[in-house]
Structures are given as C-alpha cells and as structure tokens.
Amino acid sequence: MRKTIDTRVRPPFVVLFGPDGAGKTTxxxxxxxxxxxxxxxxxxxxxxxxxxxxxYVISRLLVSLGYYEVxxxxxxxxxxxxxxxxxxxxxxxxxxxxxxxxxIEFVSVIPHILAGVVLPRALGYAVxxxxxxxxxxxxxxxxLQDASYLNKMTARALxxxxxxxxxxxxxxxxxxxxxxxxxxxxxxxxxxxxxLTAYDALCxxxxxxxxxxxxxxxxxxxxxxxxxxxxxxxxxxxGSNSGYFxxxx
Numbered sequence: 134m135r136k137t138i139d140t141r142v143r144p145p146f147v148v149l150f151g152p153d154g155a156g157k158t159t160x161x162x163x164x165x166x167x168x169x170x171x172x173x174x175x176x177x178x179x180x181x182x183x184x185x186x187x188x189y190v191i192s193r194l195l196v197s198l199g200y201y202e203v204x205x206x207x208x209x210x211x212x213x214x215x216x217x218x219x220x221x222x223x224x225x226x227x228x229x230x231x232x233x234x235x236x237i238e239f240v241s242v243i244p245h246i247l248a249g250v251v252l253p254r255a256l257g258y259a260v261x262x263x264x265x266x267x268x269x270x271x272x273x274x275x276x277l278q279d280a281s282y283l284n285k286m287t288a289r290a291l292x293x294x295x296x297x298x299x300x301x302x303x304x305x306x307x308x309x310x311x312x313x314x315x316x317x318x319x320x321x322x323x324x325x326x327x328x329l330t331a332y333d334a335l336c337x338x339x340x341x342x343x344x345x346x347x348x349x350x351x352x353x354x355x356x357x358x359x360x361x362x363x364x365x366x367x368x369x370x371x372g373s374n375s376g377y378f379x380x381x382x
Contacts, residue, residue, distance in 0.1 A: 144173050144259035145362060146250070147300045150267045152328045154311035154319060155304040156346040156354060161263040163355045173259040178249035181264045182272040183222075184241035191237060192222040200226040204321030208312065219320075224277050231277055238273050239287040242266065246294060266291040267301075267339075271331040275324060283331060292335070300365050301341040302358055303332060310347040 147164060149157045161177060168175045183192045195201070202223040224231040246266070253260055270291050274282040282288055295301070308326060312319045319325070336343055342361060346354055 143298065144254070144257060145300055145365060146254060146260045146262075146296060146298065147302065147358075147362070148262040148265040148267070148295065149302050149304055150262075150264060150271075151304040151332060152306065152311060152320075152325050154315045154325075155306040156351065157263050157304055159351055160302075160304065160355060160358060161261055163351075164261050164358060167355075167359060168259045168261065174257065176249065176253040176258045176260050177263065178245075178260060178265075179263045180242060180245050180249065180266060181268045182238055182276065184238065184245055184269075186241070188238050188241035195222045195227060195230075196220055202226055204324040206312075206317055206319055206321055208317045208319070222276065231279070234277060235273055235282060235285055235287040238269060239291065242269055242291070266294050267332070267335055270335065271328050274331050275327050278327075280327070280331060280334075283334060292339070295339075300361055301339060302361065303336045303341050303343045304354070305329070305332070305343055305345050306347045 145168070149160055149164075151157060165175050165177055183189045200222060201220045202225060203219040204221075206219070224234060250260055250262070270283060270288045273288070274280055306314075307329070308322050311325055342357075344354055344357055349357070
C-alpha cells in the first residue's frame with residue numbers, strides 16, 4: 134500500500150551535482166523510486182550546459198566548423214578524424230566567443246528552469262535534479278577555461294536560482310575512481326580536475342552536503358541522502374533550519 138504524504142511538508146527539491154562518474158545517475162534513479170514509494174509525484178530533470186535551443190545550436194555549429202577541442206582519455210585509443218567522441222566547443226578554439234558565452238548559456242537555461250522546476254513545483258511535484266545550475270556554472274567555466282567565471286554576474290545569477298529550501302548534495306569522486314568506473318568513456322584528467330576544483334569552491338561557498346562516493350557503496354550513499362531528506366522534512370515541518378551537513382571522508 135502506498136504511504137500517504139504528510140501535507141505539512143512541501144514536496145522536496147533535491148539537487149545532485151558533481152563530475153560524471155561520481156554516481157549521480159544511479160542515486161537519482163534510486164531517489165525517484167524512493168519518493169514515488171512515499172506517494173510523491175516526481176519530476177526528474179537534467180540541466181548542465183549547451184542548453185537547447187540557443188547554446189546547443191551555436192555550439193554544434195561551431196563544432197562543425199572545427200572550433201572544438203578533444204580532451205584525451207588515457208584508456209581510449211587516439212581519436213581518428215571520423216571519431217566524434219569528446220569533441221566539444223571551447224573558447225580556446227575561438228577566443229572571440231569568451232565575452233558572450235556565459236550570457237548565451239544563461240539565456241538558454243531559463244526556459245529549462247521554468248519548465249523543469251518552477252512549473253512542476255507549483256503543481257505539487259517533487260523534483261530531483263541529476264544536474265542543475267551549479268553544474269551549468271562549472272561546465273561553462275570549463276568551456277571558458279577560466280575559473281574566475283565562478284564570480285561573474287551570470288554565474289552568480291545561476292547560483293541564485295537555487296531555491297533556499299533545496300537539498301543540495303555534492304557527490305564527489307577523484308579522477309582515478311572516475312576512470313575506473315567509466316573507463317574509456319571518462320573525460321580527461323584536466324577536464325575532471327578543473328571541475329572538481331570548481332565544485333569544491335562552490336560547495337564551500339554554499340555550505341552543501343558532500344558525499345565522497347569513492348569511500349561509500351551505492352547503498353551507503355543512498356542511505357545518507359535519504360537521511361538528509363528525513364532531516365529536511367522535519368525541519369520544514371517544525372520551522373527550524375540547522376543548515377546543511379557534510380559527510381566526513
């Protein structure tokens with residue numbers, strides 16, 4: 134029998150963020166199933182960068198014109214001219230785009246936030262984001278190859294789009310673990326380590342929960358996330374707010 138929802142608690146909005154290979158997809162699947170078993174209607178979203186249509190169309194056009202880079206993966210054979218794996222637009226290939234790319238991504242992501250988060254939450258859905266605007270900020274910084282983008286106006290605006298009642302969970306894994314998990318589909322070391330540095334900086338700034346998935350099993354990680362959900366629900370019901378939590382490595 135499906136459990137009834139406590140109407141005193143607003144359906145949660147959970148954001149999982151971190152590099153590819155840290156476990157977000159697996160934990161998102163488990164979390165969606167868990168919330169549905171509790172009686173919630175759930176919307177799953179994925180927001181990062183190269184958003185459709187504007188940023189996506191421009192990036193694909195630039196890649197087709199040869200303005201791209203390929204980050205090497207030590208487990209993958211050298212790319213051939215016909216191998217499109219790893220090709221992504223980078224301002225290093227077209228520096229004149231650097232002043233405007235952050236704005237292009239910002240404009241492109243707004244419709245996705247409205248359709249994927251604002252509207253579902255207004256209709257009473259719980260929302261689980263496998264990626265959200267934190268990932269947008271980090272990946273745009275990587276495209277620009279400029280860590281200072283984290284402090285730019287569009288980056289700050291994207292971070293402000295995270296609701297105060299959102300549950301933020303940073304799933305972190307080092308490059309050796311990501312390479313072991315994703316093998317030849319893993320991004321290159323420079324790409325991941327740049328992202329980890331940016332995620333770490335934003336995580337510290339936002340005081341979010343950090344789960345080092347290198348040190349925890351899938352089940353242990355999920356148990357931590359559900360504990361955070363329970364704590365969050367209790368705080369929302371009681372009106373208290375004790376802040377976010379960090380999981381020791």
